Amino acid sequence: MKKFLIVLIAGLAAAVAVQSVWGMTAGETEAEIQATIDSQQSDSSEPSEPEQPESSELSEPEWQPQTVRLVSAGDNLIHSSLYEQAAARSTDGGYDFGALYENVADYFQEADIATLNQETVIAPSRAPATYPCFNSPPDLAYYLDTQCGFDVLNLANNHCLDQGTSGLEECLTFWEENYPDILTTGVYQNAEDEANIRTKEVNGITFAFLGMTELTNGLSLASDSDIVITQALDDAGMEELRTQIEKADELADVVIMNVHWGNEYSFTPTERQEYLAQQMTDWGVDIVIGHHPHVLQPVETRETADGRTALIAYSLGNFVSAQADAYCLIGGVLDYTVTRQEEGGEVTISSYSLEPVVTHYDSGYQNNRIYLLDDYTDELASTHGVRARYSSFSLSYIDSLLQEVVGSEALAGVTLP
């Protein structure tokens, strides 16, 4: 995203330069500009004609279709080996997560909008902690923001209360105060904050971002806390969710819902996931980004009640982790583009694909780092620490799993009409 802004600024500078070549000033009329062009043309030895191309350069540019490319990743699950390695790499007593993300950082930077499920809280006053009650070092945020360029973080998940209500309060304040440009979803300071739906406009298209979790590991907020975790556990919760989605739909061209749901280690969505996906998309959600099972689940489209095509990734699996099972180390990034074809027209999903990612570690969970599958090799797979338990771990293992769970269509990329 930041690179994109630099390109945009360079483009604007170029546009200004073109204007100054013509010597155009704010007060000049079109006739004066035309006269300038004509006098410039008369300098040349070619006979001058009232040609179209030059004058059309100065008229209003024709409307071009607007497109935005987004990428959404699954669980950023920071186990102890990840922050211990980061501490060992740091030269200033902090945590250097650079090596963990460096192979995928450009991929996320190049997208217009990048989203992630930040599974672990950051409560800066407390020491880092691993499973079952995670807490991650504040330095992690720098790498998510500056190195990878994530624009949206979902905070609603089963670990959001790992450090209690006060830890969650600290976490919300941390993101708000230190990374105000990152939008956070699913957990809010209070009801008013929840009602303030997070939106972002890129290339003339407005996006609304929502988040929710079905689970909080049996933990609940302190009864005197104002914090709101978006959940839809009963009829009243479902009605509130519907109101929120309909409001987001009014505010934005595209509504994106992060949802933490389903059964861990299951490659198949539950009936509840299917029911919620149907309800949420019928109410106005365009893209459902699912996570929590730690493994991949199918990516599919469905026609909504009002005839839109919605995109659902039931589970993107882990983005990074130090989990022990081979299938937990194969995740996916949903890579999708939305387009407004005609001026004032509807925005639709124009293409999507699932970009597989592999979390690699050497033996003993050392040197964790993430790769796009495109960059992963059999040579790397042969040195993966997971081979101590899964001797068959290889590109063909990964490919079989992907074909079985996700299918060839989403893996190859789908263009929608």
Ligand SMILES: [Zn+2]
């Ligand atoms: Zn989870």
